[in-house]
Amino acid sequence: MTASPDLRSRITDNIVYFARTLRKAGVPVGPASVVDAVNAVEVSGIENRDDLYWTLHAVFVRKREHRVLFDEAFRIYWQSRGLIEKMLAILSPVAPPRGQPEKPKAGQTRVSQAFQAAKERVVEKSVPEVEVDAKFTVSGKELLQKKDFAQMTAEEVTEAKRVMHAMSLPMDKIRLRRLTPSGKGRIDPRRTLRASMRAGGDIIDLKFRRPAEKRPPLVAICDISGSMSQYSRLLLHFLHGLTAERRDVHTFLFGTRLTNVTRQLRMKDPDEALEACSDGVEDWSGGTRIASALHDFNRHWSRRVLGGKPTVLLITDGLERDTDEDLEREMDRLHRSCRRLIWLNPLLRFDGFEAKAKGIRAMLPHVDEFRAAHSLDAVADLVEALSGTGRGHGSDPRHWLQA
Secondary structure (H helix, E strand, O other): OOOOHHHHHHHHHHHHHHHHHHHHHOOOOOHHHHHHHHHHHHHHOOOOHHHHHHHHHHHHOOOHHHHHHHHHHHHHHHHHOOHHHHHHHHHOOOOOOOOOOOOOOOOHHHHHHHHHHHHOOOOOOOOOOOOOOOOOOOOHHHHHHHOOHHHOOHHHHHHHHHHHHHOOOOOOOEEEEEEEEEOOOEEOHHHHHHHHHHOOOOOOOOOEEEEEEEOOOEEEEEEOOOOOHHHHHHHHHHHHHHHHHOOOEEEEEEOOOEEEOHHHHOOOOHHHHHHHHHHHOOOOOOOOOHHHHHHHHHHHOHHHHOOOOOEEEEEOOOOOOOOHHHHHHHHHHHHHHOOEEEEEOHHHHOOOOOOOOHHHHHHHHHOOEEEOOOOHHHHHHHHHHHOOOOOOHHHOHHHHHHO
16 A cells, blocks of 8 residues: 555554553553554555554554553544544545444553543643541542552552552461470470589579461462453562562462463562563463363362462452352362462452352352452452451351352
8 A cells, every 4th residue: 555645644643642542551662663553554554443453453462461451542542533434534435334332341441541641741740649637538549449450540550569569468377286495385394404404403494395386378379361360460469579578379370271370470570570470371361260270270289289288369250161060079179178268359349249150159168258359458458367367257258158
């Protein structure tokens, strides 16, 4: 296709503005990618909306996590403004009819925020945290604590990652049969005799011992299917912080298959660690098979990582396609193999949530706690629960089964 200078200028301007929007939404798009996108559009031509979509997609999208942002940005920028129809009217004799836009999904807030920033070229820098000492008011920080991960802007996601990475986990301790020296407890005859011999046997200095304590290992099994990818990605930052703080943390990701990413999360840089996880997983943002993933874990990994009475975090929405019998059997085996099984479900963000799905009802009887995992407040409650101070009536799975 040989475009006139005026047409080339209009195509270039639209693609440049679209690339700026992607960059503000969190997709790394550089000048070289913009030049490649303009050349690709001119070479391939524009016959319909799909041609333009996949041409720009091939140039701008280089990671799985950028697909949702690109799709939402393309829908808003090109369809709402009617730019594709104008370009088709120039480049082709008949423009195809405009189809119905798809229902917006995750990433809509960040893309909308990017468009708002593109329209206002000169805007005063806003202060994200506004403290007001008055009744029935909240600060910007409190709003961020309660905000859903899927509705956060790019700046809020960055701040949430920083907060979760800095969270400490005062894990509750378990008693061991091995004894350790202590200032009080049982009398230690051997140490007492040794101490008295040093003084010539005239003075008996009693020495004591008590059962040793240690923090139990932590195992996380995280769902990365399409409905869970936004939440799983942010929760991986929390798990990366725990892995950097302590070595007895094992993390597994599953969609249609199970993948061990413990070694990747031990990298010091969080962005590098999550990029390594994305590269090592082939089914990110795909389907989900909970029963099959748990079967693989129970068969191949349970004896390796479930020693020492660990706490297991199961992060999934529980929307399962496999048979309930298989899912219930694998959940029961996992529950009996660990000390404590905590299910984190982002569906609990809805006030009217009810445990009606067959997969959820099959899993609930085999968990010790049922908690939300959609905001910073939910992660903070999880930290309190793991430290033994945050257990409440709302986390009891029996409450949801009875309801």
